[in-house]
Amino acid sequence: MMTLSLIGIGCGDPGQLTRAAIRAINAADLVLIPRKGTTKSDLAELRRTICADVLTSKNTRIAEFDLPVRDAEEADYRKGVDDWHDAVAATWSQTIASHLASEGRVALLIWGDPSLYDSSLRIARRLDPLPKIEVVPGITSIQALCAAHALPLNDIGEPFLVTTGRRLREGGWPQDTNTVVVMLDGGTAFQSLDPNGLHIWWGAYLGMPDQIIMSGALTEVGPRIVALRQEARERHGWIMDSYILKRRP
Template sequence: MLTLSLIGIGCGDPEQLTLAAIRAINAADLVLIPRKGTQKSDLAELRRTICSDVLTNKQTRIAEFDLPERDAGEADYRKGVDGWHDTVAATWSQAIAKHLGHAGRVALLIWGDPSLYDSSLRIARRLVPLPTIEVIPGITSIQALCAAHALPLNDIGEPFLVTTGRRLREGGWPDGADTVVVMLDGGTAFQSLDPEGLQIWWGAYLGMSDQIVMSGALAEIGPRIVAARQQARERHGWIMDSYILKRRA
């Protein structure tokens, strides 16, 4: 039998690792580390650092593999993502078969948490042969963002909504919520909104040594975030950010 452990490792700080995550890493026969190209080499290095810090089981092997990139030119977004998931699943299957075979425990260290805007579970269910899947939850970027700003996410008795930059840009402010969390924003979708009465709490590289956080009235701080984001992308070659928007009563 093959068991696949999807282990949430937080947003970049190795100290965010839970005791359950450390146990799961050491219980694995094989830890797979995906490489996402030179521009995101920081993420592979983070996984290597975690293994170096917490892996005490001498029998656990570590193997790296190249993760295929999604074709951003596909006009049908969902079709493009679906095809990409198939390709990634095939790559996972090949790496597991090469380094472990079809029996044992394999672990993938998931940046953030496998439950929130992460494709790992969808991809895992496409593996051939289908393994037993277990999830070790980790700290999400939303938790890290709120902590960085010392901000309670929801107002008293009020809901909040989590969405993507793409949906915010295409659909505008969502109905029924005065607090919106925006993730997977490839640009700066908040620029598509009327900034009047909006506050923003923004963070990039959360939990990492290069963490950047900014907050304030969107009309005032928005242009500064756009500039800081562009500078950070040019410096690192990649950026991962998220933000919270609140509409003032």
């Protein structure tokens, strides 16, 4: 039976790898590395660097593949994501089949953690035949962001909400919470909010050499983050960022 290990590798710093992750990489017969185009080539390069640093097994092969692109023009967001997941699953299956027979261990190095705002587990369950799925947890961008700012995420006895930029932009500030973590924000959804009374802790390229962080009252630092984010995106060709908003009563 095929075993698929989804291995959380943290947010860019190879030092964030756990011992369990290193063991799982070395136990694999095949490590898959996705390529996301030239603008995000450094994401694939980081995975190559991790393998070069920790892979000691001479029996482990590495296979790279081009990740299908989601149709951003699909009006039905859910359908667009669903079709994209089908395409990714088919690519995984083809890549695995071309390198392994019906048995073996396959590893995928997952940015952050496979359980939080990552679709690897959903895609893995679309494979045919369905492999045995194992998960090795990793450090999430939320943990890396809080660490970068030396920030406790929750206030004493208070909940927090993790959401997306799209949901924040469409629904506004969520009820019954004063702390919101925003991920997968293709823009700057915090601009859709009344900034008065809000404080932001923002970070991009967390854990990577080019890490950028900024914090302060949203009224003051919000415009600076917008400008800095645009500058960084133009320089790198891509950006991966997240932020925490807290509302003071």
